[in-house]
Amino acid sequence: MHLLYLDEAGSAGDAGQTHFVLAGVSLFERQGYWIANELDKLVSSINPADPAPLELHGSPMFGGKKIWRQYPKEQRWHIIKEALEILARSHHSNRIFACVVNKQNISPADPVNYSFEQVASRFDQYLSRLHKNNDSQRGIIIFDKSTYESTIQGLATDFRTIGHRWGVLRNLSEVPLFLDSKASRLIQLSDLIAYSLFRKYEFGDDQFYSIIQDRFDEVGGIKHGLCERI
Structure with missing residues (x-):
């Protein structure tokens, strides 16, 4: 089973921001x-007495x-950089x-709809690629609880039944799950990833992005895990 933890950065409805x-x-x-x-240990290094309230939030x-x-x-x-380094040093999968x-x-087009269609279909294609290589895996997408919950749930159901523009999601075992980020260091890590990309594209600041730029799903030099409409 592969678990895809997702979060957003930037606001879909904020006219003062260019990117989502x-x-x-x-x-x-x-x-x-x-x-x-490892993320728990990192947070404990700055507040060993009570690390739980310190949420990694970009x-x-x-x-x-x-x-x-x-x-x-x-x-x-x-701490942001060290958290991203934990991912950068982790298993290649x-x-x-x-x-x-x-x-x-x-x-x-709605930025949330467009982005979720892109990410969900690319994750599904990744799982299909594993299957073709004799490594059959199912997937689940896990989100931070947000104002987009009802939108995402509806889209995911449609993609699994009616389909998206490239086909039907075939490798996800369930509709997306939603967790409170305070309870999940992995949701918090996804927040830092999203914020790293937002800093790069919105402000031209790649000090965080540069740490993780080689961790996108990639085959033959093509970053299948990154969709850019900029």
Whole structure:
């Protein structure tokens, strides 16, 4: 079983932002525990007495907001980079899937609909590729709870029954699941991935993206795991 943890960065409805990102990481089921444990150790390194309330969340960590206000910028940014390094050092089967859109360039299409169709179909194609290589695996997509929950659930059901523009999702064992990010370090990691892409495309800042740029699903030099409409 491969679990694709996804989160968004940027707001689909904010006219002040150019880009919207949907991104995250696909983990083989046995890899999830190791990565979550490493992320727990990382957070414990700065608050060993009570690490649980410290949620790895890109925007507050970058800007020093909410609970992260008490930590200096250098420490906050270091933690973002170290969390991404955990993924960068992990097993080669752990792969990033992402869609980055310039909202104006895909108008009148909805950024959430467009991005989810791209990411879900690319994840499904990845699982089909594994099957052709005698490694049959099913997949589940896991989201942070958000305002897009009802939209995503409806799209996923349609993609599995009616189909999307490239076919029907064949390798997902269930409709997407939604978790509270506070309870999942892996959802938090997907937030950092999405925020890293948002910083790169919205602000030209690749200090975080550069750490994970080689972890997209890729075959023959083609990044199948990255959709760009910019």
